[in-house]
Amino acid sequence: MDTMVNILLVHGRSRPLFGPVEMKQQWVVALRSGFDAAGIEAPFTDEDVRLPWYGGNLKHLVGGVARAEAERVSLRGDLPVDEREFVRDVVAAVGESFAFTPEQLEAVTGSADTGSGSEDWGRVRTVLAAVDRYVPGMSGATVAFVARECFGYLTDARLRQMIDDGVAQAAPTGGPVVVLGHSLGAVIAYHVLRAHPAAESWDVPLLLTMGAPLAWQPVIQALGRLETRRMPTPVRSWVNARDARDAVAIGGLVGGLLPAGDVVEEPGVVNPDDGRHAIEYYLADPVVARHIARVAG
Structure with missing residues (x-):
């Protein structure tokens, strides 16, 4: 060529x-x-x-901390309100796209809700845990982490x-x-x-x-x-x-x-x-x- x-x-x-x-x-x-x-x-x-x-x-963009800690923060939802809402809306769309069944979500709810810190973040953690379990090759932490990077780039x-x-x-x-x-x-x-x-x-x-x-x-x-x-x-x-x-x-x-x-x-x-x-x-x-x-x- x-x-x-x-x-x-x-x-x-x-x-x-x-x-x-x-x-x-x-x-x-x-x-x-x-x-x-x-x-x-x-x-x-x-x-x-x-x-x-x-x-x-x-x-x-994710707080200037080590990658592992940034992912833990992303999963816990220890975020400012506007960033938290951004990630929550992204995760909701991901859950809708994969159409997880109520049974699938219930199967991961226990571990996902532990330490959620708020009522609405429990659902976020559940969907991210469903990504971990039911989408081979994907991590719920990756979804939350990329969402936070996008938020930081688009708002800072x-x-x-x-x-x-x-x-x-x-x-x-x-x-x-x-x-x-x-x-x-x-x-x-x-x-x-x-x-x-x-x-x-x-x-x-x-x-x-x-x-x-x-x-x-x-x-x-x-x-x-x-x-x-x-x-x-x-x-x-x-x-x-x-x-x-x-x-x-x-x-x-x-x-x-x-x-x-x-x-x-x-x-x-x-x-x-x-x-x-x-x-x-x-x-x-x-x-x-x-x-x-x-x-x-």
Whole structure:
């Protein structure tokens, strides 16, 4: 394949054990494996892949504490009222999407309610416990944790600007760039492309979101308060790839964030049970490779 593409990879959940160099190495390997699985020559070199790193800022979004403690806080619900309501509404939507039966919820209610701290949070903990038990490869803590990261990014203007500026500065210049956004990174990618002044001059033949929480109504509403929701001007095509068992990526974008016809939905990704939401598995899916190859060809 003669045509090469620049790739901007916008990451989501922070991984404190890995820095930007290690993360990029792992994710480029995963992306290349997807091209191998699809039988397509990868249209990029390692240098063509840019990874803006803001892992330190993500820690601040959930209180600046260690990941394990942040997840415990998320499950206990020891949160400010507005953040608590945001997470509660996200978890309610997740429960509706998976349609847990009353019997399933009752089976996990005892342990989920322990130490809930309030009447309404008991239901939240029950649904998160149901995710743990009945959705292979997913964690209730992951759902609450990503919801809190989204809340922090969407409501803290200073941190949002720091992250957006970092993403914009890392973008390749002088040619088309494929933007890949995973988890919170999908929200960040959309907002940067929609609202950052630097992005106005970009040429983005493909925005590909993976495991995106962009169907969560609290996220949609918060984005609507920041600017009018519409297809970002620099983006020529948008593909939303999701695993149906990824609780962060419930539902599609059509009719929620954007009107029908603006986004191509790819709901057929099937990640392994040890990581339904894992970026490595999304990047390694041949579906992702084929869409990148399409715009590179």
